Amino acid sequence: MSTRLFTITHKPFTPPLDPMYIPLHVGRANAADLSFLGDHTGDNISALNPFFCELTGMYWIWKNYRTAGNIGVCHYRRYLLNDSGALFTEPQLDALLLRYDMVTTKLLTLPCPYLQGFGEQHHTKDLLTAGDVLKEKYPSYADTFDTLVHGTHTYFGNIFVTSKEWYDRYCTWLFDILFEVQRRTDFTGYNGYEKRLFGFLSEFLQTVFIRFHRLNVFECMVGMTGEKYETRRLKKQLAALFANRSYTEAGSVFLDCYQKRPDVLMEASDVTGELRLCMQVISTCSFEDTLYQSCILDTLCDYNSLITHFRRLNTAVSHFVAGSPTDTDRSFLAKTSCITPASIDIALKLFCKEQQRREELSKEIWNICHSAP
Secondary structure (H helix, E strand, O other), X not given: OOEEEEEEXXXXXXXXXXXXXXXXXOOHHHOOOOOOEEOOOOOOOHHHHHHHOOHHHHHHHHHHOOOOOEEEEEEOOEEEEOOOOOEOOHHHHHHHOOOOOEXXXXXXEOOOOHHHHHHHXXXXXXXXXXHHHHHHXXXXXXXXXXXXXXXOEEOOOOOEEEEHHHHHHHHHHHHHHHHHHHHHOOOOOOOOOHHHHHHXXXXXXXXXXXXXXXXXXXXXXXXXXXXXXXXXXXXXXXXXXXXXXXXXXXXXXXXXXXXXXXXXXXXXXXXXXXXXXXXXXHXXXXXXXXXXXXXXXXXXXXXXXXXXXXXXXXXXXXXXXXXXXXXXXXXXXXXXXXXXXXXXXXXXXXXXXXXXXXXXXXXXXXXXXXXXX
């Protein structure tokens, strides 16, 4: 049984060498050629990519690809990993799909009900509209939808491999729902991120489909091969602004990007955690300039050096909060001249919610810094 895994992309990237992985350029109807197979031929919805994201590729596969017995979808920087932490090979997936209905991501356990979490990043009404449409078109799914939308579990990423039969059944059901939701949705006032609605809805609907059909699912880890293009670009912009001591402009650039792409701070985007550290740099500089008329960028403005410094500062502070500072922590604090009470206070807020405890630790840590010869 042959397996083909389509690697969805909208950016240039280096595909895996294994021919099982087929790069598929989504949104090709609105974009320059990347020299990959595009989703703009035959029966397609390529032009709807700003709203449907990777689903324009999934639709193209459903309508136009008939060669393989098993079909999968992954992303240009996210891949399903086998038990050894490596990319799956075709024989491995073929063998798994003889025993399982689908191979997909680990089931996530959320800190709050799915409906609440969705509303924090998107418009709750859109998820409720999807529920209304599902109940009208497929009433037998209603209980499953209601249980999951108020529950705390979901699959993510639209990353999975299954038989062509199940793939076609899923897409027939999925797009029937989503196209009706599209007809009922007014996108007036939505930003670019919010317009990517159907990609987000489909992640949850995949969970509903799996649970309703009681599919036998093999769950596996997802490997990240790198950061998003948007993340790399933002880091490059911030590095240039830090080098020029332009932390106020860096804050504006960061806020503008975050408003357009709130996913930029999610772990799947900010893989190294550097953007969160950049937020800390900006905040620290602002407070230091107000209090001391100077800031860390006057002595340390190289991006990599800043990231290393704040990562090390946070490690030391977290150890003090936990009551287990090390000699290495004390040595770092005593020998690093660009630490200020303001930078300590901001770092402490990341790890300690109790104000009195923060004040006590701030004095203790600053005494170590201040004692440096």
